[in-house]
Amino acid sequence: MNSLWESIKDYIRNINFIRHIYKILTGWLGFMYDYKRFLVYGGWPKNINDIERRNYQQVYCYHRLEKSLSFKNRNPNSGWRDVHELLNLLNIAKQSGSIGYHDKASKQILEKFIALPENINLEQSQQLKAELKKFDFNSNDNHGAMEYSLSDFNRGKLEQPEDFFLTRYSLREFQDKGVSDEMIHRAIKLAMKTPSVCNRQAWHIYHTRDKEVKNSVLRYQNGNRSFGENIPNLLIVTTDLKGFFSAPERYQHWIDGGLLSMSIMYAFHALGIATCALNWSQSPKNDKLLRSLVKIKPNHTIIMILAIGYPDKTNKVCVSARRPFEEIYSTLEKRE
Ligand SMILES: Cc1cc2nc3c(=O)[nH]c(=O)nc-3n(C[C@H](O)[C@H](O)[C@H](O)COP(=O)(O)O)c2cc1C
Numbered sequence: 068m069n070s071l072w073e074s075i076k077d078y079i080r081n082i083n084f085i086r087h088i089y090k091i092l093t094g095w096l097g098f099m100y101d102y103k104r105f106l107v108y109g110g111w112p113k114n115i116n117d118i119e120r121r122n123y124q125q126v127y128c129y130h131r132l133e134k135s136l137s138f139k140n141r142n143p144n145s146g147w148r149d150v151h152e153l154l155n156l157l158n159i160a161k162q163s164g165s166i167g168y169h170d171k172a173s174k175q176i177l178e179k180f181i182a183l184p185e186n187i188n189l190e191q192s193q194q195l196k197a198e199l200k201k202f203d204f205n206s207n208d209n210h211g212a213m214e215y216s217l218s219d220f221n222r223g224k225l226e227q228p229e230d231f232f233l234t235r236y237s238l239r240e241f242q243d244k245g246v247s248d249e250m251i252h253r254a255i256k257l258a259m260k261t262p263s264v265c266n267r268q269a270w271h272i273y274h275t276r277d278k279e280v281k282n283s284v285l286r287y288q289n290g291n292r293s294f295g296e297n298i299p300n301l302l303i304v305t306t307d308l309k310g311f312f313s314a315p316e317r318y319q320h321w322i323d324g325g326l327l328s329m330s331i332m333y334a335f336h337a338l339g340i341a342t343c344a345l346n347w348s349q350s351p352k353n354d355k356l357l358r359s360l361v362k363i364k365p366n367h368t369i370i371m372i373l374a375i376g377y378p379d380k381t382n383k384v385c386v387s388a389r390r391p392f393e394e395i396y397s398t399l400e401k402r403e
Pocket residue numbers: 235236237238239289290291343344345346347371384385386387
């Protein structure tokens with residue numbers, strides 16, 4: 068009897084051990100999958116002839132100049148390295164004949180940089196001014212730095228922020244009515260004000276209301292049982308690995324994509340449209356399977372799927388109470 072009990076315990080221990088090994092192995096395979104994607108699709112081979120890669124490099128440079136332009140007490144010697152890199156990128160763009168948004172932004176920022184009182188009379192500013200004449204395009208948008216008063220800032224203040232934040236719930240059942248493109252685009256444009264590393268905005272959002280496409284997307288998603296069928300609109304939030312250049316940035320695409328996703332949910336909430344985030348914490352196998360069913364660019368990492376729709380007159384949601392504040396907050400103290 069005793070030895071039978073021991074054998075059962077051994078058996079259970081073995082099962083737990085196998086489960087443990089399985090977890091370690093699948094975890095490792097997942098890390099390897101992400102690592103391979105970062106190596107293959109990431110922006111660290113500095114392939115400047117790839118327009119998207121060049122654009123990310125440009126925004127990285129011109130944002131540094133924007134920062135330099137925005138400081139009240141700026142270092143008068145700062146920024147010249149970025150100026151030369153931007154000029155180089157502009158020349159490559161001109162040679163390739165593909166002038167886009169970022170080239171126009173770069174030119175305007177360079178013009179503002181050399182017009183600074185501390186730069187305007189420098190010889191290198193004069194040379195740069197002459198060089199910039201070669202580029203016969205201009206941006207219609209405003210780039211660089213601008214005045215931003217306290218009253219501008221205060222326009223964002225809400226009388227009762229609780230009314231906004233505490234009325235958002237994940238909704239899983241929606242009215243039988245789709246959300247128009249106009250509203251989808253408006254919410255995404257609002258959400259694009261989300262901050263991102265060096266303002267790179269390495270995001271891409273896919274949208275569908277097509278039943279077949281929705282079913283393909285939800286097939287391998289593991290949290291939509293019993294409501295997935297009736298979701299009116301689906302978004303897939305992705306980030307572009309090409310926008311991340313170095314090893315320390317290896318997780319940045321998850322961070323920037325997560326921030327955008329939350330902004331999209333709040334933007335819809337502000338417009339009276341409900342959402343439910345649907346996780347894409349997936350095995351490499353399922354990630355590949357989804358990509359075999361729908362056209363998602365290989366360099367785009369899927370951050371999450373969002374279900375979108377209008378709430379009914381009466382709805383039922385999970386309370387999803389929040390943890391006691393004290394559990395998630397403490398004062399940071401210096402180590403002795
Ligand atoms: C990244 C992420 C993934 C989620 N995945 C799912 C999911 O697969 N299925 C689901 O029903 N809810 C999902 N949720 C919704 C959460 O369950 C919900 O946000 C949480 O319970 C808090 O509730 P609230 O959003 O109503 O405040 C997800 C939320 C996040 C942020």
